[in-house]
Amino acid sequence: MNNISIRCLKSEKIQSGACHGQFVINSLKPGQGITIGNQLRRVLLGDLGGIAISAVRIAGVSHEFSTIPGVREDILEILLNLKGVVLKTKTKDVQFGRLKVQGPTVITADLIQLPEGMEIVNPNHYIATLSTANIIEIEFKFEYGTGYRLATQTFSEELNNYLQLDTVFMPVQKVDFKIENVYDTNNTSNERLFLDIWTNGSISPNEALESACAIIIDLFTGLIQNTIQPENNTVEQQPDSISIEPYTNIAIEELQLSVRAYNCLKKAQINTVGDLLQYSPEKLQELKNFGRKSADEVFSTLKNKLGIILN
Known part of the structure; x- marks a missing residue:
């Protein structure tokens, strides 16, 4: 176990700013590959956070079934396109941005005016087409979170003039792993774990893996540092508390x-x-x-x- 090592085999950018990385972890004992692979996959997909557009306010629009004069797409199509805008920032605070353009023009993500320190990963992402000389004005709300959040869960009376979006905060899009057995000269069996990570470009696969490892380390460090309760102490059961997995709200x-x-x-x-x-x-x-x-x-x-x- 002392000889365990990790190496990056591949790191590349693919379409629309997304990234792919492949890693190999060597010198694992039999059975450790599946344990580490499952744990890393779960944390990468469920515990890493990101920033996304959570709500928009469009001038002259009061509900999602409206249309905008001169715009080819209806509001539902525009909201769906906005879900594909990938952002990255170092802050976790709620922030706001704006878009104001006059047609005719094709509206892409790079036209959004962002707060300081925020960046769009896919600036050429298509939002809508404005075919007349009309002006379209949109205000965006950016939020940081983890997992997936349905629009019905983000409704707030304070923001009742905003249209809510089904928000995907997850920066990691997909994780695959496979395990190979390796035999040395003494016919002793070890394992090596191949890990493939795809991200949306807001973080690199290497950063995602480092963050996931840090989360796992913090989790088990907290368990080790906790004082073990005496056997005669009973832990109160709280039947009303329900553990909700991060994927249960995924549409x-x-x-x-x-x-x-x-x-x-x-x-x-x-x-x-x-x-x-x-x-x-x-x-x-x-x-x-x-x-x-x-x-x-x-x-x-x-x-x-x-x-x-x-x-």
């Missing part, structure tokens, strides 16, 4: 299921991963028009994207 649209499976889930009022986890595999297959093939697709997607295995 099923993010799973990118086939049209058939998606429509069956929506008809059954299954809108989030949390709703989906309320169903056992047997109960899921009892849904109307939801066959074995659709069930296998859902099980496979949950496992590959979120690491969730349904019994």
Whole structure:
């Protein structure tokens, strides 16, 4: 275990500013690869934070079903496009930005006026097309967070003139790992762990891995430093406290299921991963028009994207 080492095999930028990195951890004992790989994957996807557009205020628009004269996209399309704007900053405070342009023009992310210290990773990201000489004015609210937050959870009476967005704070988009057995001259078996990390560009894969390791170290350091309670002390149970996994509020649209499976889930009022986890595999297959093939697709997607295995 003293010879454990980590090495970066690949670090590259891909489309729209996103990044990919591949790492290898050597000299692991049998069984340690799956333990470390699962722990790192869970923390990378669930515990790292980022900044994103959480709400917008558009001049002359009072609800998401409105339209803007001269703009090709409706409000829902504009909100969806804004979800794809990737930002990075060192502060975690709530901040605001503005966009004011006169057409005709194509509106891209680089036209947004940002607060000091904030940067757009994908400045060419498309937002909308303004085909007339009208003026469009938008105010943006930027928030820092972790995981995924639905728009219905961000409603505030103080911001009732803002349109809320389903906000994705996660800077890490995907994590894969695989384990290989390595035999030395004495036929002793060790393991090495290959870890692939894809980020949205707001942080590099190397920074994401360092942050994840620091979170894990802090977690176990806190456990070690805590004083062990005597055996006769009982810990009070708090049945009302519920541990909510970071993925339970993820909309099923993010799973990118086939049209058939998606429509069956929506008809059954299954809108989030949390709703989906309320169903056992047997109960899921009892849904109307939801066959074995659709069930296998859902099980496979949950496992590959979120690491969730349904019994």
